[in-house]
Amino acid sequence: MRTETFYRTLRNRRRSLIGWSIATVSLVALIVFSYVAIKGQQSYQDMLDQYPEFVQQILGLSGGLSIISPAGYLNSQLFANTLPLIFLIFLIAFAVRETAGEEGDGTLDLALAHPVTRERFVLEKFAAMTVAGCVLAVLSVVTLAATGPMAGMDLGWSQYTGATLSVFLIGLVFGALTLAVAAATGSRAMSLGVSSALAVGMFVLWGLAPLISGLKGVDRLNPFFWGLAGPPITEGIQVGNLLLLVVVVVVLAAAAVAGFRRRDLGV
Amino acid sequence: MTAILLERLTKFYGKARGVLDLDLEVAEGEVFGFLGPNGAGKTTTIRTLLDLIRPTSGSATVLGLDSRRDSVAIRARVGYLPGELSLWETMTTRQVLDHLGSLRRGIDPAYRDELLERFDVEPDRKIKDLSTGNKQKVGIIQAFMHRPEVLILDEPTVGLDPLMQQVTYEVIEEAQRAGHTVFLSSHVLPEVERIARRVGIIRSGKLIEVESVENLKERAVKLIEIRFGFPAPRAENLAGIPGVTDVYVSGDVVQLKVGGSMDPLVKALVPYEVLSIRTHETPLEEIFLELYRNGNDAN
Numbered sequence: 001m002r003t004e005t006f007y008r009t010l011r012n013r014r015r016s017l018i019g020w021s022i023a024t025v026s027l028v029a030l031i032v033f034s035y036v037a038i039k040g041q042q043s044y045q046d047m048l049d050q051y052p053e054f055v056q057q058i059l060g061l062s063g064g065l066s067i068i069s070p071a072g073y074l075n076s077q078l079f080a081n082t083l084p085l086i087f088l089i090f091l092i093a094f095a096v097r098e099t100a101g102e103e104g105d106g107t108l109d110l111a112l113a114h115p116v117t118r119e120r121f122v123l124e125k126f127a128a129m130t131v132a133g134c135v136l137a138v139l140s141v142v143t144l145a146a147t148g149p150m151a152g153m154d155l156g157w158s159q160y161t162g163a164t165l166s167v168f169l170i171g172l173v174f175g176a177l178t179l180a181v182a183a184a185t186g187s188r189a190m191s192l193g194v195s196s197a198l199a200v201g202m203f204v205l206w207g208l209a210p211l212i213s214g215l216k217g218v219d220r221l222n223p224f225f226w227g228l229a230g231p232p233i234t235e236g237i238q239v240g241n242l243l244l245l246v247v248v249v250v251v252l253a254a255a256a257v258a259g260f261r262r263r264d265l266g267v
Numbered sequence: 268m269t270a271i272l273l274e275r276l277t278k279f280y281g282k283a284r285g286v287l288d289l290d291l292e293v294a295e296g297e298v299f300g301f302l303g304p305n306g307a308g309k310t311t312t313i314r315t316l317l318d319l320i321r322p323t324s325g326s327a328t329v330l331g332l333d334s335r336r337d338s339v340a341i342r343a344r345v346g347y348l349p350g351e352l353s354l355w356e357t358m359t360t361r362q363v364l365d366h367l368g369s370l371r372r373g374i375d376p377a378y379r380d381e382l383l384e385r386f387d388v389e390p391d392r393k394i395k396d397l398s399t400g401n402k403q404k405v406g407i408i409q410a411f412m413h414r415p416e417v418l419i420l421d422e423p424t425v426g427l428d429p430l431m432q433q434v435t436y437e438v439i440e441e442a443q444r445a446g447h448t449v450f451l452s453s454h455v456l457p458e459v460e461r462i463a464r465r466v467g468i469i470r471s472g473k474l475i476e477v478e479s480v481e482n483l484k485e486r487a488v489k490l491i492e493i494r495f496g497f498p499a500p501r502a503e504n505l506a507g508i509p510g511v512t513d514v515y516v517s518g519d520v521v522q523l524k525v526g527g528s529m530d531p532l533v534k535a536l537v538p539y540e541v542l543s544i545r546t547h548e549t550p551l552e553e554i555f556l557e558l559y560r561n562g563n564d565a566n
Contacts, residue, residue: 004369012357106353110409113317114370115343264280264320 005111005121009098009128017132020090024136025143027086031077032147039152041068058207060231070153071234074144079163079233083140084203084224087133087171092195094129095178100188103266112265122183122260126253129175137168155233162237169245170227174199176252184259186266223248268331270295270417270448271316275325278311285311286472288325293450293465295330295416298443300463300480301452308472309452310350313421316450317347329417343371346410350421350452352402356395360388360405367409379412385434399426411438418442420451424458436462488512488526490547495519496540508535 010017038044045068048061056062060080065072099122102108112121144160174195182191202222209219219225226241271293278285286308293299303309314320315327318338327334329341354363360383368374383390386404394402403426410418418439424432439449439462453459459466460480468476476483502514505523509531514523519542525532 002369004366008355008358008366012355015357106349106351107355109314109319109349109351110347110353110367110406111370112319113342113345113347113349114367115339115372116370117339265314 003124003127005116005124006128006131009125010132013094013098013128013132016094017135020086020136021139024086024139027082028078028140028143029147031074031082032144032151032153034077035070035073035151035153038068038073044068052211054207054211057210060228062210063231065231065234070148070155071159071231074153074155074163075231075233079167079231080228083164083167084170084227086136087168088174088199090136091129091133091171091175092178092192092199094132095125095175095182095195096188096192098125098128099179100182100186100191103182103186104188108265118261119257122179122257123253126176126179126256129179130172133168133172133175137164140164159233159236163231163233166227166230166232166237166242166245169242169249170223172249173223173245173252176249176256180252180256180259183256184263186263268295269293269328270297270330271299271450272328273312273325274327276312276315276322276327277324278308278315278320279323284308284472285323286315286469289469289474291467291474291477293448295448296443296446297465298439298449298463299451300459300466301450301469302454302456302459302466303452303469304454307469309469310421311472312469313347313350313419313450313452316419317342317345344416346413346415346418348406348410348418348420348423350425352406354394354402354405357393359391359393360397361390363394363405364390364409364412368412371413374413378414379408382408382411382438385438386431400428400431403427404431407435407438411442414442414445414447416447418447418449418451420449422453422455423451424453424455432458486527488524489529491523491525491532492545492547493521493523493536494542494544495521496542498539500539505532505535508532 045066048056048059048067051059053062058080060075060077061067061072065075067073067076102111112118141157141160141164144155144164145157148155148160177198178191178195181194182188185191202224206219206222206224206228209216209222209225223245226238226244229241230236230238232238269292271291273289273291276289276291277287289308289312301309301312311320312327315322316329316334318334318341321335330344332341334341355366358366364374364379368379386408388401388404388408394405397405403424407420407423410420420439423439424435427435436458439451442449449462451459451463463480465477465479466483467474468478478486497519499516499519499521502516502521505511505514505521510526510528511532512524512526514521523532
């Protein structure tokens with residue numbers, strides 16, 4: 001038996017994936033080319049220096065990063081907000097659609113009346129989601145590498161790859177969380193609601209962390225911290241943090257399998 | 268050998284009743300009709316056989332395999348048509364059948380093509396462009412295309428025109444001739460009467476009757492019309508005969524209902540000149556209603 005569910009899932013998401021690919025490439029290219037207008041504008045940097053620290057954090061400019069440097073610019077415009085958002089929306093929507101969505105539509109009933117184990121079914125869905133997300137990640141890196149030099153950026157493949165990978169893994173954590181909730185409940189609303197709310201909450205906490213002393217230490221439990229702290233675009237990938245993200249993803253995928261195995265499927 | 272065996276199968280959804288203490292045995296090679304109104308527990312039973320839902324207590328086995336422990340092995344040998352069929356809307360019929368075929372070890376492509384032809388399905392149209400009836404045909408084809416040993420069909424002819432219902436019956440009969448077992452649920456009685464040898468009647472989650480279609484009809488109340496030569500008996504004379512009810516006399520024609528054996532009536536008619544007796548085959552529908560009425564009285 002081949003990985004039929006994996007292929008079918010990707011094929012049925014093909015149109016959506018193409019749309020998201022075009023959007024990702026366009027957005028990344030647009031952001032890169034806009035750098036031309038900011039490059040060398042010291043006054044712009046001076047203005048941002050006046051902003052409170054948490055605004056700088058949310059903008060991805062903490063730790064003395066300068067928005068007029070290529071790394072500071074990309075972090076503040078792409079890696080700290082736009083790209084995580086792309087991955088989050090895409091992966092959460094993918095997981096909801098392909099698990100709870102299939103259950104709600106009733107197509108799950110037919111698929112699982114075939115000789116496929118529940119474990120295998122969920123894992124193939126997880127694999128399909130991960131691969132689809134990887135497509136966007138690769139496109140992001142390629143677009144950065146292709147357009148960066150045109151906008152006068154002096155960064156290379158390793159920086160682009162490290163920063164994109166870190167952000168992609170944040171998205172994958174929430175994608176896997178969506179999968180786990182959908183697998184355990186079969187509810188579109190529940191899986192979408194829980195994972196979106198947690199993603200937004202964690203992102204805000206990440207931004208507020210430097211401001212609130214009580215959050216010191218707690219912010220270390222935040223996937224956004226693991227993927228954005230550094231930031232990777234200047235400091236390189238933080239292997240420990242990325243491993244943490246991977247572990248959480250694996251745990252959530254295992255939870256999805258466990259939750260899906262034990263319950264009755266809805267019609 | 269036993270194809271399907273339910274032992275005290277019970278399913279509750281929270282506190283809501285699904286089915287209660289079902290005991291049922293379906294032999295290999297049998298066509299068994301599972302009858303009952305909507306919401307009686309037919310679909311619950313069927314989905315338990317495929318391990319889509321799990322019994323609260325009791326057990327279900329298919330071909331000697333336990334529905335929980337050996338569910339993958341069961342599903343490999345069963346063809347299933349869901350009661351509320353949903354197919355992937357953006358795929359074509361061909362893609363859906365290829366996908367489902369690949370989820371198994373393999374299908375019989377020649378038989379699949381034959382079914383596509385007999386059901387008059389155009390395989391390259393997208394599911395979303397098909398009518399309900401055409402989708403149902405795709406559902407039937409996917410259930411049969413691997414020539415499974417056991418067919419579990421939840422309301423197979425819903426949405427089909429009479430011609431396609433006929434094709435469905437033929438395909439079911441062919442499966443039976445090949446020695447395969449068919450377990451079909453229905454609330455359409457003539458359908459079950461047409462293809463099943465034995466029926467189980469389920470009501471409010473309980474199996475209230477398992478009987479051969481023949482016996483059920485035998486036991487049932489028959490509507491009889493007798494034409495007498497002069498003189499016709501008076502209604503009172505006939506009403507006293509054991510099993511006879513609802514006597515209605517109109518000139519030389521008498522209509523009445525007989526429950527159980529015809530013998531007392533026939534013996535009682537000896538003194539009269541009987542020109543003709545017409546018995547109307549009782550539709551299963553009426554037997555069904557009768558059973559339901561009794562069931563209600565018991566409550």
